[in-house]
Amino acid sequence: MTRSKKILIYKLCCVVFALVLLFLPQRSFSYGEIRILATVLGIDGEDGNVQVSAQLAVPVDQNSGGQASTVAKADGGSIGEALENLEIGLGRRVDYGHLSSVVVGKDTKLKDIVKFLGYLMSSGKAGPGTYLVYCSVEPAADFIEKAQSIGESSDAEISSFIAYNRSGNHVAATGILEFLQGMHSLSHAAMLPCVELEDDAKDAAETAASQDGQAKNGAGDEESGGSKNKKLVAANVMAVMGGEKEEILLLDTPCTRGIVWQDPNSAFGLVELHNVQIDGRDISSVPARLTAKHVKRKASVERGENVFTYTIKIKLRLEDAQMLCEPICGNRTKKALEKEFESMVSNNLMEAVAFSKASGIDFLGIRDHFHKFCTKGYRNFDLSSVVVRVNVQATIQT
């Protein structure tokens, strides 16, 4: 075939291809509709009656001054149907490419949570790294609405908040994949960090004082003043679920801290000792910044007993370095502080272990660890009889 014929065939192919694409039904200018971006998704209800709510970033004309983000809700018999109804209600396709957080509302049952999240991941709407949080005080829809109203921009405040906490603070975060892995592992348990909107009491007091002189304006002002006084916080509780139980349990603060101590991903943030005695002095709090954390877990069988050992090495930098300034007793103080930190970590973690044993929910993944690394121990595994040891080595950097 001559070159000119080849070139003619190439050109014909290009023209044919372009025509095919242009005249296909799917290409009929459906482009024009800019998709809405979902940044946070909330799930409430149960299978058969699902409510979804989404914080959406809506492109607005720069000159129109419209709001950049909104919250939309929809119901459905299943989560897929609810999400479809969401799009129908909005009249546009929703893009889930920037979905960074999923909020599970209060009263959602465990089996439904697993089902909903499984759907989200297998349909591709949520990526494996999408954050997962639990709202323990109210439905997810209400929570998202309130959180959105205090946000400053079309960003998802919740996602930014979680991302920052995960990287900057000593707080555990969970993704959808992690959660599902935990639920489908042999431990059959998982945990979710909780978030809530906390009243800012100081702001509320100032606002109330300024509003004394304007009491005649009506209740509307009070309400709007009230919503401005909330802030997003990571609650010092974690929700755990699994085992034989259907309901979701909330851990108290020490147990929550224990879980965070054994999480290798939470390696930064502020940690505090409270009410300690160092060199005969009573100190109400010793804040320190965590600079590094290494966690090793080891499953073994010793004298017929399953032994699970945590080895945690942490490096700290005191916020108040004045404590260690004196050359003679500085070193002694440092050792004492290190011991106190070690003791705190160990106590917190042991409390979490105790709760796990008492509730029968293996949220620390001990059974699964034995299954992977100590098959012998796994054969006779019983959570309540596992001996858990915690070895902590704290180093204060000076």
Added chain:
Amino acid sequence: MVTTEKRITSAQLACIVFILGMSLKMLVLPVLLIKSVWRDAAVSIALILSIEFVCLIALTVAFIVAPDERFPVLVQKCFGKWVAKVLFVLFAVYFFFKLILLSGEVRIFFSENLFADFNWQAYSLPLFALCAVMGMGTARAIGRTAQFLLPCIVVAIVVLLALVGAGADLSGILPFLEHGAHNAMRDVVRFSMWYGDYSILVVFLGSVKRTKKTAVVTVAAGFAALLAVLFYSVILISAFSSVADYVRYGQNVMGMSPVMQANLMQGRFDLLFFCIWLFSVFVKAGVLSYAAVTFLCTALPVRQPLCSLIFAALLYFVTMLWGSATGLQSFMIETCAVASFVFQFVAPIVALVVAFAGRHRVKKQGVGKVRAKKDKKKDSVPQAIPNVGKEVGNDAK
């Protein structure tokens, strides 16, 4: 008349080996294995890669041993004209179905990850057009294409490695073979169409400018590809070993980075790097097409450009027979598995036989060089005049 070297260099061969060893196996294969045997998919993939590596070594030996005659000529001289024709048609059919499988994988990847509506009837046309164009080309053009794009592909792999590898938890693949090795071994045969890519290299036999380092660079490239596939597959398997029901067909190492958890708001730049990696898939499609068309032209009295066009048209129409990509996968698993498993050993065996037979023949005749021992020049430019003469020293300014 100025002429250029028509053969590919050893470096280009290594680039092709790396691309062939890696591209198809990182798309959907790990997910299929996970859905089939859960965490034992790691064992399956390790076995698959080991088999491929052995085949690569055999082919490398054939490359070193073979005389400077092209593979079709060697086969014809060794087996006779009609047996050679049958063999070439079988090769062409094998590569044809591999290309159909590759197109199906591409379809799944793009429709699951990147496009809400991905009309394969339309979007497959440019892919097969590319196959037609590359099928009409020369080995030299394919070698240069692979060599030129390799740095981009390697950079993409390294970046993905940095994103995904940091903090990856590989313990999900433990314990190994908890329920026995039967299923893992069975899957090695069932998914045989997804590997055995090195059998394509036979088309380059006799078309490589060999040097002392040819064997080393070829095997090293294959090993690097093996490591890349193994690493990424293990990460994926480890992550989804217990949640195999939820893993999508389009799931791969994209989005697996723990870094991405914090950066979903910052955009999925891992997606862009993975798309750069996809160059390797399209180059592989071109190599498959070239190989199939070459064998068809040798077996049948059709000129290469026309053969390539017909081949591409046939690819399109046969691909459209399957309404869904999963239907295609079922066909490959149920119908083609055993034949493919056997055939991927046939290719290196045939290559070795014809290489040694050719070497023996040439030695007997005492004509030409069998090994490139004396060709001590490094992989270099095609020279119009092989002997470029003496250096004049400081005569030139």
Added chain:
Amino acid sequence: MLFHPDMTDALILRSVLMACAEKCKADGLETLLENILTVAEAKTEGDDSRAAQTILDGDAVIFLDDVSGMIVVTARSWDKRTVTEPPTETVVRGPREGFVEDFKTNITLVEKRLRTRKLAVKKCRMGREGNTTVAVLYIDGVVRPDLVQEVQRRLKSLEIDAVTDSHYLVPCLEERPASIFPQVGTAEKPDVVASKLLDGRVAVIVDGSPIVLTVPFLLIEDFHSGEDYYERSGFATFLRVLRLIALSLAIFLPGLYIALLTYHYEAVPLKLLITVLNALKGIPLPPIWEILVILMLFEIIREASIRMPKSVGTAMSIVGALVLGDTAVKAGIISSPGVMVVALSSIALYTVPGLVGTTSLLRMLFAVIGGLGGLYGLILAGTALVHYLSSVNSLGTPYLAPFAPLIRSDLGDGLVRAQLYSLTKRPQVIGSPNKRRLLWSQPKKG
């Protein structure tokens, strides 16, 4: 004496006539030639039939009665441009001489830089009506003999009315004349041509054209500037890499922008995406049409600014920029991100002036492909483009050398510009029989 009154120097002719008149008892052409040579350049020519062509070339011819043959007196004189810096290859450092339309001046400019007997200048005439002088230049012993023969063969095979510019010869020197990629190098500066001749290339100079052709040509040469060799190696390397990045931006940015905004929102950071979508809100055109419209507008403005008279150039530029750019954005016809993308792409285009035409076409093509096929189309098109370039050769030399095929010894002057004194060998890809061009032993310290 016969001459063309508009193409000859009257002073020279007067001197010649006076010389002829002094020796009116001239005895044959040779004796007359001796007289004439004291005042002007002249030679004898045996073929009388060439008289007409000689007169048309601007020389004068002298016939003697009853004597065959003629004397050709070189008396060409016409207005020619002075040697100035070429407008398309401006430099901050380095020589600023550029070729002009006069053949002899051009040859002289090259010979000034290569004062060696090995510099061969093979002249020939091309064009039935034009009879244009074309010279093939090369350095004997440095160039491959078969390359010179091939160039001469291709030039001889061309039958044409006239060669009014060197570009007329380009198709016969290229293997793929229909390609949008140039396969023949061009240069307007004698130092650049001299360097290329020293690499082992062949240059073609055409009378009446300031553009000199060089073959073989590699794609990487478009990323080189003559100034690269007059700057420090680190900075020169930085500039070359910058040009590559700029060219990639110029070609791919519009297509990538369209692809991401049409199909792949997730690849764009959220804040940037919202900003862009806010800007696109209310725009009546989809991203693909918007970008194509802006690209066309840009091309129209560019073409018009080249053609329009200088007196109205400034005013029209303002109209183009303000009216078409700013006002159209404010009117909501096009979006500001779109204008920004095309503007950046357009500016980046000119970092590689040799590929402006190619890049303009490619970026439009990639914009269409991005709009129709998204990232899938872009990757496919990129693979096809690389494959196409891999199959192109320039007179036997791979177009993508030294990258594909990889030639390590030539990488020192590829994207990276190594230290000048480390470039001891000529480019291996050209295949010069004389490999070494430099030998420098660094003096020991102390």
